Amino acid sequence: MSNFKFAKRIETLPPYLFAEIDRIKAEVAARGVDIISLGIGDNDLPTPDFIIDAMCEAARNPRFHRYPSYVGLLAFREAVAEWYKTRFGVEDLDPKTEIITLIGSKEGIAHFPLAFINPGDLTLVCTPNYPVPPVAAGFLGGEVEFLPLYEENNFLPDLDKVSEETWRRAKMIYVNYPNNPTSAVAPREFFEKLVGLCRKYEVILMQDAAYTEVYYDEADKPMSVLEIPGAKDVAIEFHSLSKTFNMTGWRLGMAVGNATLVKGLGKVKENVDSGAFEAVQQAGIVALQQGAPYTEKFRAVYRERRDAVLAALKEAGIEYVEPKATFYIWAKVPKGYGSSAEFVSRVIQEKGVVLTPGNGFGEPGEGWFRISLTIDTPRLMEAVERIKTL
Ligand code: PLP
Incomplete structure (x- = not known):
C-alpha cells in the first residue's frame, strides 16, 4: 500500500456531482431496472x-x-x-x-x-x-x-x-x-x-x-x-x-x-x-x-427528437427553454420536487431515468435539469412517459 497523496490541485477539486448520480444509477441497475440515460451528451448516430x-x-x-x-x-x-x-x-x-x-x-x-x-x-x-x-x-x-x-x-x-x-x-x-x-x-x-x-x-x-x-x-x-x-x-x-x-x-x-x-x-x-x-x-x-449534407440529416434527426420531447414535456406541465441549437433541453424542476439533485435522484430511483442536474454545471443551474437528445425517439418518449408518472 502506498501513501501517495494527490497534488493540492486535485485534492481541492470540487466534489464531482455526477459521481453520486453514477452511484445511484448502479444501485438502481442492480435491482434489474431498465435504465434510460438522458444524461450523456454523446452523439449516438454513427460517423458517415x-x-x-x-x-x-x-x-x-x-x-x-x-x-x-x-x-x-x-x-x-x-x-x-x-x-x-x-x-x-x-x-x-x-x-x-x-x-x-x-x-x-x-x-x-x-x-x-x-x-x-x-x-x-x-x-x-x-x-x-x-x-x-x-x-x-x-x-x-x-x-x-x-x-x-x-x-x-x-x-x-x-x-x-x-x-x-x-x-x-x-x-x-x-x-x-x-x-x-x-x-x-x-x-x-x-x-x-x-x-x-x-x-x-x-x-x-x-x-x-x-x-x-x-x-x-x-x-x-x-x-x-x-x-x-x-x-x-x-x-x-x-x-x-x-x-x-x-x-x-x-x-x-x-x-x-x-x-x-x-x-x-x-x-x-x-x-x-x-x-x-x-x-x-x-x-x-x-x-x-x-460533410454538409450529412450534418443536415443529423439535424433532422435531432429536430424530430426535440419536437417529440418538447411536446411530451408540455403535456406533463414541465417548463423548458425551446432549444435553438445543441442537442440538449434545459428544463425546470417542477414545483414541489425540491432541488435539482433531489429531483434527478428521485427520477433515477423511482423511474430509472437518468437526467443531469442543472447545478452540476454551476450554481445558477439550480432549479434546472438537462435532457440530452442522444438516444432514439422511442426510448426518449418512454423516458418522458415515465417522468410523467412520477
Ligand atoms: N465544448 C463543449 C461545450 C462541449 O460540450 C464539449 C463536449 O461535450 C466539448 C467542448 C468537447 O468536445 P470534443 O473534445 O469532443 O471536441
Missing part, C-alpha cells in the same frame, strides 16, 4: 461511411504511421480555412499561423490557459457552463470569476454588470455559444459587444464553438465570433468535428483565430502531446469538404 472509408484508406498508408506534425497536417488546416470561408464567410484565415489541429476541442480548451495564465491571473467564465475552462485555469493557480447566465437575459452574461475594475484585471474570458447546457445561441450584437470590450481592455477571448452545426432553423444558424470585424485581434475559437460529423471518438478538432494565441497553444502542445493521428486528419479533410 464516406468518412470511415477515407480513414481506412489513409490508415493503410505508412506515411501516416509516424509521429504526426505538432500543429497538424497543412492540408487539414487548409480544409478548415476553406470550411470557415464557406460556412461563416470568414475569408482571411492563414492556415499556417491562425489554425492549429487539436486532439478534440476539449484538449485544446484545457491546454490553452497553460500558454497565457500565470498564478493570480483572472479568467471570467460563464456559469452554468462546460466545466473544463475553470478547472484548467484553476490548475494553474489562476483566479476565476463566474458570470451567471439567467433566463431573463437569454442565458447571455450581462456584460454591463461586469465592473470596469474587473475588465481591467481580467486576462481572459471563456464563452460557449451555442451553449451547453442552456442551448442558448448568441446573437451578433452580443459578440460585437464582447469583442469590443475584449479589444478595449486587452482580454483574451476564448469562444467554444463545438455546437455551431447542431441548430434547428436556418433563421437561428449560429455564427462564428471570427465574423465580427476585429475579432482576430483578441479571439481564439475552439471547434470540433465531434458534434458536426458524429466523430466524438475520433478526437479531432481545431483552434482558429489570433496568430499569437494559436502560437501559444502550439508551444504548449509541442511539449505535452504529439498531435492527432494523420489518418484521422485525412478523414477530417473529407468530412469538412463533403
Whole structure:
C-alpha cells in the first residue's frame, strides 16, 4: 500500500456531482431496472461511411504511421480555412499561423490557459457552463470569476454588470455559444459587444464553438465570433468535428483565430502531446469538404427528437427553454420536487431515468435539469412517459 497523496490541485477539486448520480444509477441497475440515460451528451448516430472509408484508406498508408506534425497536417488546416470561408464567410484565415489541429476541442480548451495564465491571473467564465475552462485555469493557480447566465437575459452574461475594475484585471474570458447546457445561441450584437470590450481592455477571448452545426432553423444558424470585424485581434475559437460529423471518438478538432494565441497553444502542445493521428486528419479533410449534407440529416434527426420531447414535456406541465441549437433541453424542476439533485435522484430511483442536474454545471443551474437528445425517439418518449408518472 502506498501513501501517495494527490497534488493540492486535485485534492481541492470540487466534489464531482455526477459521481453520486453514477452511484445511484448502479444501485438502481442492480435491482434489474431498465435504465434510460438522458444524461450523456454523446452523439449516438454513427460517423458517415464516406468518412470511415477515407480513414481506412489513409490508415493503410505508412506515411501516416509516424509521429504526426505538432500543429497538424497543412492540408487539414487548409480544409478548415476553406470550411470557415464557406460556412461563416470568414475569408482571411492563414492556415499556417491562425489554425492549429487539436486532439478534440476539449484538449485544446484545457491546454490553452497553460500558454497565457500565470498564478493570480483572472479568467471570467460563464456559469452554468462546460466545466473544463475553470478547472484548467484553476490548475494553474489562476483566479476565476463566474458570470451567471439567467433566463431573463437569454442565458447571455450581462456584460454591463461586469465592473470596469474587473475588465481591467481580467486576462481572459471563456464563452460557449451555442451553449451547453442552456442551448442558448448568441446573437451578433452580443459578440460585437464582447469583442469590443475584449479589444478595449486587452482580454483574451476564448469562444467554444463545438455546437455551431447542431441548430434547428436556418433563421437561428449560429455564427462564428471570427465574423465580427476585429475579432482576430483578441479571439481564439475552439471547434470540433465531434458534434458536426458524429466523430466524438475520433478526437479531432481545431483552434482558429489570433496568430499569437494559436502560437501559444502550439508551444504548449509541442511539449505535452504529439498531435492527432494523420489518418484521422485525412478523414477530417473529407468530412469538412463533403460533410454538409450529412450534418443536415443529423439535424433532422435531432429536430424530430426535440419536437417529440418538447411536446411530451408540455403535456406533463414541465417548463423548458425551446432549444435553438445543441442537442440538449434545459428544463425546470417542477414545483414541489425540491432541488435539482433531489429531483434527478428521485427520477433515477423511482423511474430509472437518468437526467443531469442543472447545478452540476454551476450554481445558477439550480432549479434546472438537462435532457440530452442522444438516444432514439422511442426510448426518449418512454423516458418522458415515465417522468410523467412520477
Ligand atoms: N465544448 C463543449 C461545450 C462541449 O460540450 C464539449 C463536449 O461535450 C466539448 C467542448 C468537447 O468536445 P470534443 O473534445 O469532443 O471536441
